[in-house]
Amino acid sequence: MLSKRIIACLDVRDGQVVKGVNFEGLRNAGDPAELAKRYNVEGIDELVILDVTATLEKRRTMARTVATVAKELFIPLAVGGGIASEEDAAAAVEAGADKVSINSAAVANPALITALARRYGSQAVVVAIDATLEGDRFGVYVRSGSTPTGRDAVEWAREAADRGAGEILLTSIDKDGTRSGFDLPMTAAVSQAVRIPVIASGGAGTFGHFVDVFTEGCADAALAASVFHFSEHAVSELKAHLDAQGIPVRLR
Amino acid sequence: MIVALIDYKAGNLTSVRKALAALGAEILTPEAPADLEGADAIIVPGVGHFEATAALDARWHQAIRARLDAGVPLLGICLGQQWLFEGSEEAPDVPGLGVLPGRCVKLDPSADSGRAGSPNRPSTASEDAAGSETRPYPSSGTLKVPHVGWNALKQTGRPSRLLAGIEDEAQAYFTHSYVAPDSDATVATTEHGVPFASVVERGLVFGAQFHPEKSGETGLRMLKNFLEVARAPGAGHRAAESSEGRRPNDEGRGLR
Structure with a gap:
């Protein structure tokens, strides 16, 4: 049976993880590579590096x-984070x-989804959607949630999938x-x-x-990001909990 | 140990290269079929549409078969595994290599045949727990295609050099919509509504429907096992002629 994936997000600025991390045994708590290694040992299923710097000059640091x-x-x-073009x-x-995750750029130029899917395959293209409840629908926002697009999240997810997206974040x-807690009605509406695949994000506590x-x-x-910083064994403990609740997960 | 990694422009090979490099292999990217002469092992990776394998034309087919005949092992990964078979309904006019029997089909989790009472259906403690809980768990009717994520490799019990040292039900990372047919080469199956061949092996022909290069320790072990086949006595002329890269305790390891 396909496992439910647990994904850790590293918000990185200037080469450092920005949300508070306090693991024992890490030489540098803000070092993304050390944290990634730690999560991997604990059994994380996937990692996302989110560039929260997103300025041109810092891009090279990000690649490193x-x-x-x-x-x-x-x-x-x-x-x-800030991926705006094929380049x-x-x-x-x-x-x-x-995989690359595109958000604002996909809304501004939906053809980018198709271009990236052709170049790397759909499995490499994640369309990230930030949305909020607006009346009876979920409105899509871009630029870190600051700018409304007038789009509906369910419709936009469908369009992104049709254009070649392999996953929705x-x-x-x-x-x-x-x-x-996660936004359950919104996640269910988009997932169905x-x-x-739909990756739920925001609210894990x-x-x-x-x-x-x-x-x-x-x-x-x-x-999630910060929830995994709560304790040294958060990832493995979370998976054991899910397993006990009958949710299929990858155990060590 | 020189591994020919065939790049036919079906996806990005960075992670495969990285995993092979971590295992100490030297990687050769053949420009033409003749370049395969120098390889101790051949890997055909790939993601995406079966149509892309058309780039591996008759000359490639011939060269790869010739290397196989010379004792050089061949591993197909994901689309590369599908290509080992006769063809795929995804691109019916494109012939596969045909070293394994049958044609690949679209993964259909709602197909009646495999849905209920499949002999391969794993019954885990966690599923039993789910039955006793009140949590509604999505039924197979909601299974999505493409099949993306980590899933278990249920070993069929056929002898396998690729699976040496790997626990039954170990999980691997998949991302695909089409599957290879079941055959006597199936050494592990995976369940996504229906069971399908997730690891195949016959002689020097090996295949993985998932991505070993993205499947943590399990995947690395399989790649390592594959490289050991190439090093084993009797495999490819280069390995046989050269004592380099062979350790004294390598003799016969993994051979059955």
């Missing part, structure tokens, strides 16, 4: 970060990314950073509307939230 993380990592690695995507892939703007998003939320994968 990706290359360093990818070097000893033999699980899927996705890279996102940006190529730089990430050359540095060792298996769906972040709830309402839930992000609250640790109050498309045939490609407890192990129970992951159970909820894999059952009620119909998510194929769940992504």
Whole structure:
């Protein structure tokens, strides 16, 4: 049976993980490669490196970060944040990314989805959607959630899939950073509307939230950042919890 | 140990190169079929549409078969595994290498034949637990295609050099929509609504439907096992002629 994936997100700025990390045994708590190695040992299924710098000059630092993380990592690695063109995507892939995640650029230029899918295959193209509840629908925002697009998240996910996206990374703007649980209605609505996997993001605070998003939320994968920093064994403990709850996961 | 990694422009090979390099292999990217002469092992990777394998034309078919006959092992990964068979309904006019029997088909999790009571269906403790809990777990009716993520390799029990040292039900990372047919070469199956051949092996022909280069320790072990086949006594002329890269305790390891 296909396992539900647990994905750790590393928010990286200037080559350092920006959210507070305090693992014992890490020489440098903010070093993405060390953290990636740690998560890998704990049994993380996939990693996402999110470039929160996203300025042209810092791009090179980012490529180096990706290359360093990818070097000893033999699980899927996705890279996102500020990827606006085929060239940006190529730089990430050359540095060792298996997948690229595009967000604002996909909305501005949906043909980019198709272009990247043709070049690298759909499995390498993740379309990230940031959305929030607006009346009876979920509105899509870009530029880190600051700019409304007028698009509906369910419709946009369908279009992205039709254009060649291999996965949807769906972040709830309402839930992000609250640790109050994933947005279950939104995740379920998008997941049931498309045939490609949907990664739920935003709101993870407890192990129970992951159970909820894999059952009620119909998510194929769940992504979190800070929740994995709670304890040294958060990833393995989370997986044991999910397994006990009857959710199929990859155990060590 | 020189591994020919055939790049026919079906996907990015960075991660395969990286994994092989980590295992100490030297990688050769053949420009033309004749370049295969120098290889101790051949890997055909690839993701995407079966149509892409058309780039491996009759000359490539001939050269690869000739190397196989000379004792050089061949590993197909993902689309590369599918290509080992006679063809695929994804691109019916493109012939596969045909060293394994049958044609690849679209993965259909809702197909009645495999849905209920499949002999390969794993029954795990966690599933039993799910039955006793009140949590609604999505049924196979909601299974998605492409099949993306980690899934278990259920070993069929046929002798396998590729699976040496790998636990039954170990998980590997998949991303695909088409599957190879079951045959007597199937050494592991995977279940996604229906069971399909996830690892195949016959003589010096090996295939993995998943991505060993992305499957953590399990995947690395399989790649290492494949390289050991190339090093084993009796494999390819280069390995046989050269004592380099062979350790005294290598004799017969993994051979059955």
